[in-house]
Amino acid sequence: xxxxxxxxxxxxxxxxxxxxxxxxxxxxxxxxxxxxxxxxxxxxxxxxxxxxxxxxxxxxxxxxxxxxxxxxxxxxxxxxxxxxxxxxxxxxxxxxxxxxxxxxxxxxxxxxxxxxxxxxxxxxxxxxxxxxxxxxxxxxxxxxxxxxxxxxxxxxxxxxxxxxxxxxxxxxxxxxxxxxxxxxxxxxxxxxxxxxxxxxxxxxxxxxxxxxxxxxxxxxxxxxxxxxxxxxxxxxxxxxxxxxxxxxxxxxxxxxxxxxxxxxxxxxxxxxxxxxxxxxxxxxxxxxxxxxxxxxxxxxxxxxxxxxxxxxxxxxxxxxxxxxxxxxxxxxxxxxxxxxxxxxxxxxxxxxxxxxxxxxxxxxxxxxxxxxxxxxxxxxxxxxxxxxxxxxxxxxxxxxxxxxxxxxxxxxxxxxxxxxxxxxxxxxxxxxxxxxxxxxxxxxxxxxxxxxxxxxxxxxxxxxxxxxxxxxxxxxxxxxxxxxxxxxxxxxxxxxx
Numbered sequence: 001x002x003x004x005x006x007x008x009x010x011x012x013x014x015x016x017x018x019x020x021x022x023x024x025x026x027x028x029x030x031x032x033x034x035x036x037x038x039x040x041x042x043x044x045x046x047x048x049x050x051x052x053x054x055x056x057x058x059x060x061x062x063x064x065x066x067x068x069x070x071x072x073x074x075x076x077x078x079x080x081x082x083x084x085x086x087x088x089x090x091x092x093x094x095x096x097x098x099x100x101x102x103x104x105x106x107x108x109x110x111x112x113x114x115x116x117x118x119x120x121x122x123x124x125x126x127x128x129x130x131x132x133x134x135x136x137x138x139x140x141x142x143x144x145x146x147x148x149x150x151x152x153x154x155x156x157x158x159x160x161x162x163x164x165x166x167x168x169x170x171x172x173x174x175x176x177x178x179x180x181x182x183x184x185x186x187x188x189x190x191x192x193x194x195x196x197x198x199x200x201x202x203x204x205x206x207x208x209x210x211x212x213x214x215x216x217x218x219x220x221x222x223x224x225x226x227x228x229x230x231x232x233x234x235x236x237x238x239x240x241x242x243x244x245x246x247x248x249x250x251x252x253x254x255x256x257x258x259x260x261x262x263x264x265x266x267x268x269x270x271x272x273x274x275x276x277x278x279x280x281x282x283x284x285x286x287x288x289x290x291x292x293x294x295x296x297x298x299x300x301x302x303x304x305x306x307x308x309x310x311x312x313x314x315x316x317x318x319x320x321x322x323x324x325x326x327x328x329x330x331x332x333x334x335x336x337x338x339x340x341x342x343x344x345x346x347x348x349x350x351x352x353x354x355x356x357x358x359x360x361x362x363x364x365x366x367x368x369x370x371x372x373x374x375x376x377x378x379x380x381x382x383x384x385x386x387x388x389x390x391x392x393x394x395x396x397x398x399x400x401x402x403x404x405x406x407x408x409x410x411x412x413x414x415x416x417x418x419x420x421x422x423x424x425x426x427x428x429x430x431x432x433x434x435x436x437x438x439x440x441x442x443x444x445x446x447x448x449x450x451x452x453x454x455x456x457x458x459x460x461x462x463x464x465x466x467x468x469x470x471x472x473x474x475x476x477x478x479x480x481x482x483x484x485x486x487x488x489x490x491x492x493x494x495x496x497x
Contacts, residue, residue: 008067014108015130019059070142077126093117095305097140100271111136162258167327169252176318177245178238179290186244187236249317261331273312279304281429281455283328285422297324302456335410335424339403345444346464347399354391358384404462406477411451413462423460429453433474
């Protein structure tokens with residue numbers, strides 16, 4: 001008998017019902033233009049029908065000319081629309097697999113499988129848009145294995161996955177969503193998007209520049225209406241932001257499955273992200289002022305070779321602080337040491353940077369009052385004094401947030417106030433050290449120590465440490481790097497008499 005015949009696999013034919021729908025927005029304006037120019041005659045309807053038919057034919061050709069298959073220890077995707085294109089991805093390069101189900105795909109029982117190799121600048125290396133959930137599970141179990149195995153062994157292992165739920169976020173914790181600053185800006189983002197669409201489609205809707213200028217003058221003549229809209233947007237921030245947060249993080253679950261951390265979330269677009277546990281080098285816990293007052297934090301995994309780590313590396317949405325530390329300890333490992341305080345001069349620098357700009361504005365406003373007596377200067381003076389007063393507790397909080405440490409296994413650095421970040425990195429992930437000192441830091445006798453890491457953001461900074469801390473801490477964490485230099489600089493033993 002000869003070798004078995006390789007049969008390339010194709011996407012589900014149901015995807016042919018999705019592609020034309022996704023192309024309709026880009027065809028909408030041209031189709032409307034054809035109908036208007038043709039005067040809604042039989043010819044214009046025929047041209048519009050030909051445009052829709054061409055879209056369907058193009059979708060069929062794209063589906064028929066795309067195939068994929070796993071050959072040995074690699075994944076191959078082929079496309080032969082005009083010219084033949086073959087993309088080969090070794091399984092050992094795959095860092096994660098992302099499975100999502102957008103609304104149209106969910107209606108048809110399909111999923112989108114994205115493969116990340118960590119070498120594509122934040123974008124997935126390959127995408128299979130339109131496979132069944134069963135096929136996505138099969139592919140994920142095969143793609144996330146490093147050693148090539150016979151097909152029988154792979155199928156047997158995939159049939160009994162080892163899965164353990166680390167945490168399922170209760171729905172009542174979704175009420176923490178409005179505390180996250182990014183989601184609070186959703187109403188303003190929607191309003192800005194609406195204004196942008198109005199400008200983009202203004203000509204097609206019969207709104208020229210003169211009409212836009214007249215609308216602007218009318219709004220300027222009715223400032224109270226503009227204030228009312230701003231107030232409504234501010235009042236909508238917690239409601240709309242909370243709804244968006246719930247949509248993206250609905251039924252959030254973190255699991256440990258076959259050597260991978262799997263995060264599942266989403267209401268409309270259900271998403272499953274797999275992170276190889278062996279490549280996780282630490283975690284980052286983040287909170288803002290409002291989150292800190294409520295005692296909740298967010299958590300991300302620090303993973304080597306992970307593209308789009310800000311989205312794909314999320315371990316937890318807003319959860320109570322104690323829960324976050326328990327989960328990161330369970331999934332990654334604990335940090336068991338106190339953070340070391342930074343010198344008092346770091347506190348002075350935080351206070352100066354938080355107060356000086358507003359104090360300078362207050363002085364300028366006082367000069368303006370003395371020179372002109374205008375009421376505007378009085379408003380600026382009160383505004384500057386209020387912000388300078390707020391800057392004092394903010395500067396003190398920034399100083400209290402500073403810290404770094406080492407427990408023998410992991411390095412930790414913390415900084416920030418409006419967005420405080422506490423990163424914990426395994427010692428083996430540190431690939432280098434960098435000392436950075438600005439002119440002002442040299443005057444103050446402090447510096448910034450950066451731990452170079454081949455994962456996450458690539459480097460994590462301990463800000464405004466003393467010179468002694470900056471020079472001794474790297475030797476404490478990685479003494480073997482400094483030993484050759486110390487030995488070469490030590491005086492040689494004098495010869496015996």
